[in-house]
Amino acid sequence: MHPRRLMLGLASAVLWLRPMPAATLDEATRRLARDIFQQLIEINTTDSVGSTTVAAQAMAQRLLDAGFSADDVKVLGPNDRKGNMVARLRGAAGAGRKPVLIIGHLDVVEARRSDWTTDPFQFVEKDGYFYGRGTQDMKVNDAVLVTAFIRFQKEGWRPDRDIIVALTADEEGGRSNGVDWLLKNHRDLVDAEFVLNADSGGVTTMKGKPVNVDVEASEKLYADFQLTATNPGGHSSLPVPDNAIYHIADALSRLEKAPFPVELNPVTRTYFERRAPLESEQTKADMNAILRTPPDVAAVERLSKDPRFNSMMRTTCVATRLNAGHANNALPQLAQANVNCRILPGHSSEEIRQTLIGIFADPKITVRYVSDAGDVADRGSDRKAFAPVLPPPELLQPLERVAADLWPGVPVIPEMETGASDSIHTIAAGMPSYGVNGVAIDQDDIRAHGKDERVRVGAYYDGVEFYYRYLKAMAGRSR
Numbered sequence: 001m002h003p004r005r006l007m008l009g010l011a012s013a014v015l016w017l018r019p020m021p022a023a024t025l026d027e028a029t030r031r032l033a034r035d036i037f038q039q040l041i042e043i044n045t046t047d048s049v050g051s052t053t054v055a056a057q058a059m060a061q062r063l064l065d066a067g068f069s070a071d072d073v074k075v076l077g078p079n080d081r082k083g084n085m086v087a088r089l090r091g092a093a094g095a096g097r098k099p100v101l102i103i104g105h106l107d108v109v110e111a112r113r114s115d116w117t118t119d120p121f122q123f124v125e126k127d128g129y130f131y132g133r134g135t136q137d138m139k140v141n142d143a144v145l146v147t148a149f150i151r152f153q154k155e156g157w158r159p160d161r162d163i164i165v166a167l168t169a170d171e172e173g174g175r176s177n178g179v180d181w182l183l184k185n186h187r188d189l190v191d192a193e194f195v196l197n198a199d200s201g202g203v204t205t206m207k208g209k210p211v212n213v214d215v216e217a218s219e220k221l222y223a224d225f226q227l228t229a230t231n232p233g234g235h236s237s238l239p240v241p242d243n244a245i246y247h248i249a250d251a252l253s254r255l256e257k258a259p260f261p262v263e264l265n266p267v268t269r270t271y272f273e274r275r276a277p278l279e280s281e282q283t284k285a286d287m288n289a290i291l292r293t294p295p296d297v298a299a300v301e302r303l304s305k306d307p308r309f310n311s312m313m314r315t316t317c318v319a320t321r322l323n324a325g326h327a328n329n330a331l332p333q334l335a336q337a338n339v340n341c342r343i344l345p346g347h348s349s350e351e352i353r354q355t356l357i358g359i360f361a362d363p364k365i366t367v368r369y370v371s372d373a374g375d376v377a378d379r380g381s382d383r384k385a386f387a388p389v390l391p392p393p394e395l396l397q398p399l400e401r402v403a404a405d406l407w408p409g410v411p412v413i414p415e416m417e418t419g420a421s422d423s424i425h426t427i428a429a430g431m432p433s434y435g436v437n438g439v440a441i442d443q444d445d446i447r448a449h450g451k452d453e454r455v456r457v458g459a460y461y462d463g464v465e466f467y468y469r470y471l472k473a474m475a476g477r478s479r
Helices: 027-041 052-065 139-155 178-185 244-256 266-278 281-289 297-304 307-313 349-360 393-406 423-428 457-475
Strands: 073-076 084-089 097-105 124-126 129-131 161-168 194-197 202-206 209-219 221-230 316-324 334-343 365-370 412-417 433-435 440-442 454-456
Touching (some): 027 457, 097 139, 139 161, 244 316, 244 365, 266 412, 297 307, 393 412, 393 457, 440 457, 454 457
Parallel strands (some): 194 433, 202 440
Antiparallel strands (some): 202 209, 221 334, 221 365
């Protein structure tokens, strides 16, 4: 994933926050939820050597075993490694309302055993946490959704419309994005009135204590750019000032010192307005100050020191990879870097490419756009992130009711995810999309894409109960 809740950072919080409650689940449901979660974690779904098809087939079999019809559970994809599962819970007879689609991705980012304390592809429970690649991003919510569907089927519950779950390939990268492929090749299986994206939103906690419940109403646009500098090279005993590595290093240093301008939109303004009362006096004052026109410069500077707040206020670009030289005793003939950008709504990757060229101000460096599939082009895309839209009452009111039951007194706050997700495909297809999930992640323990990824055991079970209750509240016939 391009982590939706990437680098949330450590924020101030009031001292009276209540401890997180443990969901009240019967033992059979807890065992089912745990088994599904373990099964998913232990299936390698990385782009390099893994298979989302294996995971999709495993989840499909669980639904079939629970009594779903084969007509309502499909595994399909463009090749044998990039399968997607689409399952449909049929609504009550005569419901007549257009379906709701819930999306989540099965693929995970690469993980090396040598980097981890535990095996990233073994499900490990220790010290009150579940460890493994995907425990935060996002097999945790894939397991939640499959568990909810099985519970509904066993109860015989029928919503006021069909509910569709699509667990897909290549959200994290690769050439076979499952949501895009399904929309282009099997639109009838996933067509819906609106979309819930379980890969965003969630419960923000601090050391296990809830701060707020996030619902994603906007997100940034993901883009990679390849920086390249070349040189004829030569013997390293005859150094020249025109070194390709130095050009790249200087360019990245300039990027580090050139933040993009602050821009707030309706969603981020609402976020800061509602988050401010939960903060310390200084942070509260700063959040209110940036809402002025123009924003208070000193307040912007202080808030920018927190990575999450900084990324909510502006486009961010950061170096993520370096490659240079061909021998220890030779001048480099080629030096390259990858710059990863998360772009605010209203701006395109081509616009940001041109901005980067201006920041680097070095004719010896070329800046090229790298697509999600890894193709390199001289020009970026003109596509922009979708315009921020606050969630409608149909979605927000049941979310607030369920959140009040599970996390009393904790506010629901619309947010802009600072990463990116597959919502870009569903929104482009004309289906409004919102990030909703109930798994809590500590804002100072974000490990998605990183070492020793983990989730609190209690937070997982709360997430299981959340989606079960939320879908009933949102699509129940007596709501």
